[in-house]
Amino acid sequence: MEYDVIISGAGPAGSTVGYELARRGHSVLILEKETLPRDKLCAGGIPRRILKLIDLQDGQMVEDRIHKVEFTFRQKERFVLESSRPLLYTVRRRNFDHMLVQRALAAGCQVRDGEPVNGLKQEKTEVSVHTPRGQFQARILVGADGVSGAVARLGHFRIRRYFISTLQSEVDMTPETINRYRGRVWIGFGLVRNGYAWIFPKKDHLTVGMGATLGRGRAKVFRNAFQLLLQTLFPRYRGTPVASFPISLGGVKQNLVQGRVLLVGEAASLVNPLTAEGIYYAMRSAQFAAEAADGFLNNRTPHLGSYQRLVDENMGSFFRKSRIFSGLFYGLPSVSFRMFIKDNKRLIRYFGKD
Numbered sequence: 001m002e003y004d005v006i007i008s009g010a011g012p013a014g015s016t017v018g019y020e021l022a023r024r025g026h027s028v029l030i031l032e033k034e035t036l037p038r039d040k041l042c043a044g045g046i047p048r049r050i051l052k053l054i055d056l057q058d059g060q061m062v063e064d065r066i067h068k069v070e071f072t073f074r075q076k077e078r079f080v081l082e083s084s085r086p087l088l089y090t091v092r093r094r095n096f097d098h099m100l101v102q103r104a105l106a107a108g109c110q111v112r113d114g115e116p117v118n119g120l121k122q123e124k125t126e127v128s129v130h131t132p133r134g135q136f137q138a139r140i141l142v143g144a145d146g147v148s149g150a151v152a153r154l155g156h157f158r159i160r161r162y163f164i165s166t167l168q169s170e171v172d173m174t175p176e177t178i179n180r181y182r183g184r185v186w187i188g189f190g191l192v193r194n195g196y197a198w199i200f201p202k203k204d205h206l207t208v209g210m211g212a213t214l215g216r217g218r219a220k221v222f223r224n225a226f227q228l229l230l231q232t233l234f235p236r237y238r239g240t241p242v243a244s245f246p247i248s249l250g251g252v253k254q255n256l257v258q259g260r261v262l263l264v265g266e267a268a269s270l271v272n273p274l275t276a277e278g279i280y281y282a283m284r285s286a287q288f289a290a291e292a293a294d295g296f297l298n299n300r301t302p303h304l305g306s307y308q309r310l311v312d313e314n315m316g317s318f319f320r321k322s323r324i325f326s327g328l329f330y331g332l333p334s335v336s337f338r339m340f341i342k343d344n345k346r347l348i349r350y351f352g353k354d
């Protein structure tokens with residue numbers, strides 16, 4: 001047996017499983033499709049509760065500390081949530097994810113990048129994993145390969161995917177414009193059906209994006225709405241070309257374990273169906289997976305089923321409620337804006353969670 005655990009994908013989920021298992025003394029290999037450090041399309045908003053999972057005090061990692069979240073409805077109604085403590089942080093995914101990879105390496109993980117998992121075979125006592133460059137064996141395989149879901153597909157998991165589409169550009173503005181958004185995230189409702197737009201400030205640019213559940217034939221309308229937003233907010237903007245990426249939302253019960261193979265993070269659709277926040281849940285599910293894998297590898301438990309239980313107990317009901325609520329929220333955005341956004345007790349509870 002070559003490794004105790006192989007992990008497909010070096011995003012926040014994969015690096016966290018790797019770190020947690022390597023520091024417990026297990027031999028771990030992470031296989032990553034891209035060359036590292038890699039980028040990931042993302043607004044880079046990190047909630048305060050992530051501080052429980054990782055020390056973010058490093059000033060170089062945090063791009064901005066967000067003390068205000070401004071919500072607007074069709075640019076007419078406005079509500080600002082403010083706090084003396086940061087409500088969230090912004091990071092660049094390239095840096096944040098690479099810091100997590102370095103942490104896994106320092107704990108003893110091996111990492112092979114430019115090496116996509118493209119085949120797997122599960123035997124009674126091991127899993128064989130194939131890449132274009134070789135074949136590797138382990139007692140456990142973790143699918144942490146995000147929305148591509150390579151391990152889920154190759155392992156014949158029946159994951160039901162509910163996608164939203166996103167568009168995003170890194171907008172390069174003058175220091176004065178960036179300073180206007182310093183410490184402040186903007187969230188705009190009513191600009192696109194079944195979705196919202198955002199501005200997340202970074203040290204030297206603004207991340208501007210839009211996400212929505214698209215019905216058939218609505219891709220063009222969605223693109224036009226995003227272009228209109230960019231032109232309205234920043235008439236003379238320069239930015240990266242508009243990029244598009246799907247998000248696989250959670251909120252339905254999924255089977256995340258099959259024998260010696262388990263799925264974590266967005267590969268398991270563990271993304272908040274209301275807000276599309278995924279980084280925290282990727283890292284938290286990774287910790288649950290490491291706990292279950294450690295028990296199995298040390299013969300404390302006969303199978304990996306405790307992972308499913310931990311996810312269901314800690315995220316299942318919250319995600320299912322959020323999914324039902326998001327249907328109501330995005331279906332009736334103007335009513336929702338008045339009832340829920342302006343009801344700042346609910347918002348403070350959401351952002352204020354440590």
Ligand SMILES: Cc1cc2nc3c(=O)[nH]c(=O)nc-3n(C[C@H](O)[C@H](O)[C@H](O)COP(=O)(O)OP(=O)(O)OC[C@H]3O[C@@H](n4cnc5c(N)ncnc54)[C@H](O)[C@@H]3O)c2cc1C
Binds near residue numbers: 046
């Ligand atoms: C536009 C946009 C904005 C977002 N904004 C936010 C936000 O502000 N805050 C937030 O919390 N979430 C946000 N999200 C969601 C968040 O980015 C994801 O949920 C999060 O990255 C999931 O982490 P992960 O580790 O599960 O997967 P990923 O971060 O997607 O990592 C998966 C890794 O697997 C690799 N991989 C894929 N296929 C293979 C293969 N076959 N073999 C080996 N490796 C493979 C990929 O290259 C990648 O490195 C946003 C998403 C989008 C699209």
